[in-house]
Amino acid sequence: MNGCSEMFKGVLFDKDGTLFDFRGTWDRWAAGFLPQLSGGDEATLASLASVLGYDLKAKAFLPSSIVIAGSNREITVAIAGVLGRTDIDALEQEVAQSAANAPLEPTVALAPYLQGLKDAGYKLGVMTNDAESVAHAHLGHAGVRDYFDFICGSDSGFGAKPDPEPLLAFCSHVKVDPFHTVMVGDSTHDLEAARAAGMAAVGVLTGIAKAAELAPFADTILNNIGELESWITFKGQRK
Structure with missing residues (x-):
């Protein structure tokens, strides 16, 4: 990315099925x-x-x-x-x-991908319904924990998806309003939470859910997170 888009300033990822193939x-x-x-x-x-x-x-x-x-x-x-x-x-x-200690299969080469987003100026977060300790462990094992400004689990005190509160906690933490935030996930829980929080809802097909299941809740559906840059650029041009 050449730089943070005018439309989006923050990207919040689900973990399982999104950063890591389910x-x-x-x-x-x-x-x-x-x-x-x-x-x-x-x-x-x-x-x-x-x-x-x-x-x-x-x-x-x-x-x-x-x-x-x-x-x-x-x-x-x-x-x-x-x-x-x-x-x-x-x-x-x-x-x-x-x-x-689960075996991890990243959906893309995470370190260079996340570095690109950071270099472009995006605030990055992870919100998973897994435990926060497991999220830290997985991101640490993958060597990408330090790329994130916010890491939240269902036991972090903000609730769990599909409730919007943990997503809004990310916005509060990084000081980016929901309208300028993208939530990326592989389940309807992720996308429902995004909609409830007032964020863009981006579905990915690296989990179990099929496109037809995600479509009613998503602004777009991508094969994997690696396609997010193109969509953000497109949305910025169409605003």
Whole structure:
């Protein structure tokens, strides 16, 4: 980019399915973590897969899975119901610790991509319904944590998508109003939150949702975040 557009000054990214390919990251993580959680019991494994919307044969999450857009807490509660555990906080930490070490498949070469956005003058943030600690771990493992001005999880005190509050917290933190902010995500939760916050809503197809599912909520749909620059430029010319 030659410089920050007149129309947009801030870009807020979802994490899973947006910065990191969903299937390349979370399908692989579940294939190892769910058998571990089940303690080798086949019936327990089947029940875990059922409540989380995971196809054991295909080793892939279903489009209806709670893991796609649910908060870390919601996922933990679902797991606890199968395991009969009442120590939700402790279990949530176990899930977060495992998730923090999930294999990561970036959707583009993140460091040069984000450096380009920073050089152009954009304020950058991440808002994920995952835990904040997991977001920091993943961005750190990928070597891109320091590119972001704001990193927020569903447990950061601002709520979770599709509520707009965490998105507005980004705007407040970087001092960019919502009208001049783009929210980029792979789920309807991301796009609904963007609309509710008064931001541009950009969908990407690096998650599980198809274009037809995202289209009613999106200003545009891109194959991946690498196409964002062209869209921002186009919007700036059309304003």
